[in-house]
Amino acid sequence: MFELNLSDWQILLVKLGLVLAIVPAITLVAGYAEHKVMAHLQHRLGPMYPGGFHGWATLLADGLKFIYKEDIIPAAADRKVFSLAPLAIFVPTVLTVLVLPLDETLVVEELDLGLFYLLAVSSISTIGMLMAGWSSSNKYALIGALRAAAQLIAYELPIVLSAAVAAMLAGTLSLNGIVEAQEWPFVLWPPGIGLIAFLVFFGAGVAELTRPPFDMPVAESEIITGAFTEYSGMRFIFSTFFPEVANMVIISGVATTLFLGGYQPIVPLGFLDAVPGLVWFTLKTAFMVFMLLWIRPTFPRLREDQLQKFAWKFLIPTSLVLILAAGAWVLYAPEGLK
Amino acid sequence: MLDERKLSAARKRTYGIGLLKGMAVTLKHLFKHNTVIEYPDEKQDLGPRTRGVIALKEENCTVCMLCARECPDWCIYIDSHKETLPPKREGGRPRKRNVLDRFAIDYALCMYCGICVEVCPYDALFWSREFEYAEYDIRQLTHEKEKLSDWMATVLPPPALEAGAEQPGQPVAATPAAAAPAPTAVAPAPTAVAPAVQPAGATTPTPAPSMSAPAETTEADKARLPAPPAHPAPRATTDPEAAGRSPEVPTTGQETVLSDQEKAVYQEDPGPNVDVPAEQPQPVALERSEDAEAVYQQVLKEQLDKGSSAQVAEARARVARAKAERGIKRGPTPLTVDKPVPSAPTKGAPRPEPSGAPEAKAPQPDPGPVAAPAEAGAAGSDEAETSAPAAAKEPAAEEPPSAEPVSTPDPQAAAPAVGGSDETPDQVFERVLQEEKAKGSSDAVAQGRAKAARVKAERAQK
Amino acid sequence: MPIAYFLVLSSLLFCIGVYGVLARQNAVLILLSIELMLNAVNINLLAFSAHLAEAGVPGQIFALFVIAVAAAEVGVGLAIVILIFRNRQNVDVDEMSLMKW
């Protein structure tokens, strides 16, 4: 190995550069998986041509196409806000990746408050949605933005609350600490609480992604592409495709970290320890991504009121009860069971 | 009855199970083989009636504009001009015919409703299965008539008739006149369409002339003239191409299936150059007009006697009754022969007149109107003089199709004179102006018509 | 690092907030200005918390309480604004003369 003498901020820059390179790459892979998995779930083939082998280069071709597309800003739009909105969506997405522990030591920036940071940063993108929708000067965009904001705020709560359950059980907000605190059989322990918290987190996560069946904010049959109706070219990519797919991976990664034991081996067998944690993390995250891809073509879109009802009348009460249960478990569970 | 409470209770019991079931369904499909046809590499066998592209049989087009008018998208563009043909016989009337200059369909606008194909009374438009005509430039999607004609080669034959359906050509074959078409049947059919178009074609397949022979059409038109003017035979799916058809064989070239009503029309007033079918189904029209119900019964009986299926017979009888009722209501008012249709029969249109065509069938119960279009069409022919007496009986007679255009009140009728006389355009202008004034037209109208006549005359000179 | 930096910045933000509250007539903009003032207070609290580190973290806790109260204030404030807008199609505080007789 070579030795490099880098100061702290230089290391930080290198890490940022790596993240900025790797996140889009992972997004491309996940986007391609989305095309293919969804196609096969629907008896289709998905992209077959670009790149030769099963259309592996489809998204590269798509990206090229979007780069070459004209960047249109509507005449009546608020230009400044309109151009900044994709940034306000894209940057928080990248920033969330920084704290995900891919392995025991493989984490860009290990924060004491990892979980809190993650939840805080990911909540910023809501503003980007509102900016995009309002500045487009388009009623569909505005309706889409308001729907998106209402949905993101509503589902932020069950996400935070169910993540709090994980933090309570682990006794820390550090993501590494949460992973370490989990033991086989991860989700199923403590009985009931873990699994339900995981399901609540997962359900709210699907809604946070504004993916089907919770894609009212971008329901194309009513409001075209919602807040991004007026976007084109790279701005469109950075405000819709990229955050959606990247967030899909990130939510899966967070769910893996919080509930599925992160980089720990799936079953506690001695010889499996030889496998690097990154592999386990990748496997589990890929499984979660597959679940998300599986859900998408399976269920029909909810109505806006059903969507809100699901959040406020089902997920939030459930997660509040879970918090009580988790507290009781932490305080009163016999020492042998914990 | 569904008990709502039970239902909701059942829903509650299975809360979440439905979601899992749905997931199971999609998962099952993940492992099934795909059903995709990888289009450019493999092609699906499209149904024979696929609406791919509309083909134009140019020779059949009479520029009646029905397709352009009915098109919901207004994607059909038709330009035409009138040509004056010399009279066929000495002393006859010069004839006019529409010549198609441009026929274009803008497939960028077309929504493939097929209405143009449906309304075309002369079978000039067909569906073809071809669909791969995408272009890089949207302007290329406007297919001009050459391209539209090229699609004709890809038009499939019509589907076989239903069992028990009336075979095309049967009634015609029953007439003595049917003997005549024999020679035409022998003629080779140059287009891919013709043979296939008539499944029962043994008796009547009409030879289609080569589609790319506009030059011949003048001759062909002459030959086609005697075709029954009032009966475009919309049911005939073949191309009723008349080239090589003798003037004496009016109906046979088309495997035209004449319904009884139609035949009845012939018999009432066959027109000068229509061979009356020998079958003589009795000119019952006069009686029929008395009572719609009687008409119904009569037609039903006739049809059944003829061997039509019960359904067909009933349908025709109903049509007859409806027409009879309408005819009674309307009374023997003249049909709109004097309506200034683009190519009124009086101008010697060599083809059956579209505007007259539908009406010709209508007035079956009422002999009065029936004769009008039939004659009007006939009057346009070179044998117009022979029909003059008949025409005189009709309201249309106020516009006698004589060779003397000076007296014609029809504004458009001014035109025939142009080709026929040696007047200079200015003379034509003056003359028409005088005529119009004499007729009592307003100054503006008279001026306009006169100018139009002059322009036509100028064009004719060139 | 002099604590005065933070304190002066805090007072500057606070005064900007005061100006906003006094000079604006749109109710939502007044709410925004109040948020500015609350933030100035928070900076102040945290600066002193850092200054008095040996006393523990009461400054941070108070900042958290301020944030929580601010959230509650915004919730109720916006509800009032929306109610007024619904009744009067206007959120101008100058025209809110409901209490005047």
Place this chain on the structure above:
Amino acid sequence: MNADVVREVFFWGVGAIMVIAALRVVTTQNVVHAALYLVGTLMGAAALYVLLLAEFVAWAQVLIYVGAVVVLMLFGLMLTRAPIGKANYDNSQRPLAAVVAAVLFGVMSWILIDAFSGTELELAGENAPRTQDIGAVIFSSYVWPFEIVSVLLLAALIGAVMIARRDEPEADKEVGS
């Protein structure tokens, strides 16, 4: 580079952004822009909290202020009236308000500088309070204020719902629920 210099540069950069954004909040003639400029101030404040070793408060600021309060504000603006382009949102007291604010700032900063001019902050990482200290203090010494704040939040929640709720008795009977 000296850590103190870095901190100072960081402070001046962030402080400048905050002040400019705050000034735009109170002067811009576009309500949505005002709310978005407020985001700049709030994020700057969060950055300063990190500088002041209050990481937990910083992320709480981002989560609650940026993620919820500003979004709520924007929501409220768009539900009331938020035209693109300029409109007048100032009243006639602008000069007076400016004078008041300037005087207030003058007095406050004079007092503050006078009182704390020599005081230096120790911002090195080693004596930073840990998050678990905050938790421990909140749930011991400050448990009553904490409970009161939670009741306040609940009251605000219910109050907001009751105020903003439309009095339509018909709408209460929801179909099929």
